[in-house]
Amino acid sequence: MTKQVIICVDDEKTVLRSLKAELQEAMGNEYPIEIAQGGEEALELIGDLLKEDYEIPLIICDHIMPDMKGDELLKRVHFVSPKTLKIMLTGQADLEAVGKAIKYAKLYRYIAKPWQAEDLRLTVKEAVNSYLQEKKLAQQNTQLQILNQELEQSFAALEASHAQMKVLNQTLSESESRLAQFLDAIPVGVFVVDASGKPYYTNQTGQQILGRGIVESATTEQLRQTYQVYLAGSEQLYPKERDPIVNALQGKSMRVDDMEIHRADKIIPIETFGTPIYDESGNITYAIAAFTNITKRKQAEKLLAQYNRTLEARVEERTQELSQALENLQATQ
Incomplete structure (x- = not known):
């Protein structure tokens, strides 16, 4: 002392x-x-x-x-x-x-x-x-400054993952098996739907955050209810017009940080980036969303505000x- x-x-x-x-x-x-x-x-x-x-x-x-x-x-x-x-x-x-x-x-x-x-x-x-x-x-x-530095490193890793997604956009049609192995190795959740909006793929990190794997019967309209995706701090399902997956199917890239996954035992805040995947003819074939658990960031922001x-x-x-x-x-x- x-x-x-x-x-x-x-x-x-x-x-x-x-x-x-x-x-x-x-x-x-x-x-x-x-x-x-x-x-x-x-x-x-x-x-x-x-x-x-x-x-x-x-x-x-x-x-x-x-x-x-x-x-x-x-x-x-x-x-x-x-x-x-x-x-x-x-x-x-x-x-x-x-x-x-x-x-x-x-x-x-x-x-x-x-x-x-x-x-x-x-x-x-x-x-x-x-x-x-x-x-x-x-x-x-x-302590908050140290935590912020760790968060900045996490954000850099997320940005690096987004850059990697551009590479994936070019190689997806060539080797889906190879892509799946790559996606399972990265520490960021990945969720893919086909052009009709049906769930196609999620990696291991994505399954851990969402609490479940692919539900093939779910439609675009049902995704938010199926995976319990809510607007942060509320009991309201996430608005369709701001959903990165929905926007990606319309050809728009979007990032949001006000999503929450409501699990039976906990609520997980996430930051999500959605982008469309095109074929050689310029048609949207998939929509892909990368998401990460930002619980530590939210806790740091709360402590800093206090x-x-x-x-x-x-x-x-x-x-x-x-x-x-x-x-x-x-x-x-």
Whole structure:
């Protein structure tokens, strides 16, 4: 587990001792509390801690110190540890100092001295929880990026399969047996109907996704009901006018990603590409559809949407808190 520490900075030893005691009482033994008497000592301490792979969830510092003002210290802390949350604790800060701390150091909160013990305790706990939540969201974002990379590789494989289908279009009439062996080897579902719309062939991957093989008695009108093809997120059979197979029989190539196969035990979202197959005379002899299971992509999109909503809410909440702090400060000037 990563080592974490909270830092307190003030030029007065009595204030530091009091602050450390209150934080230890609030946080217990969960977080060590380090103290520094002035800005330069604080920067040296932070440098040493970072070299030892410590995380610094929170730093609390005074504004008026002989060697370095609090807003300048927080600005320099932000440069070396941007994820650390910053609280400025002082009885002498002005609007300019708070504004600089917000702009250059992303100040988390401003607390006037003398502070109220309960207010300090709640603020520190809230800040640490906020740090941990943002860290968790960042880890989830990294996982989503990895998943997106995997999905992009899957999409590239699908595009490669589509390119292979062009080759198949040229060789289908020459060797149906050879074609069937090739189609069974690719990791993409393939479904073929003849010129009249009757099911002709599906490969092994297609059978695994659809949950069944060829139903020779099914007509074009019955295909969606036979194979339980629905519009994504609904109980409505997929519209005929958007069906890639139907369009392919009319000479149109089409790709859709809002199809679902409703199985008895699960629902499988699929992306489908349909295209016509022509003979030497230019007549449509078959319609072929390539489809792939996009369950992982849909899950990634859902997680990414949830992450974005959470992040937007936190940004809005933080903005409101800082605006209120500035308003309160202005009211006291």
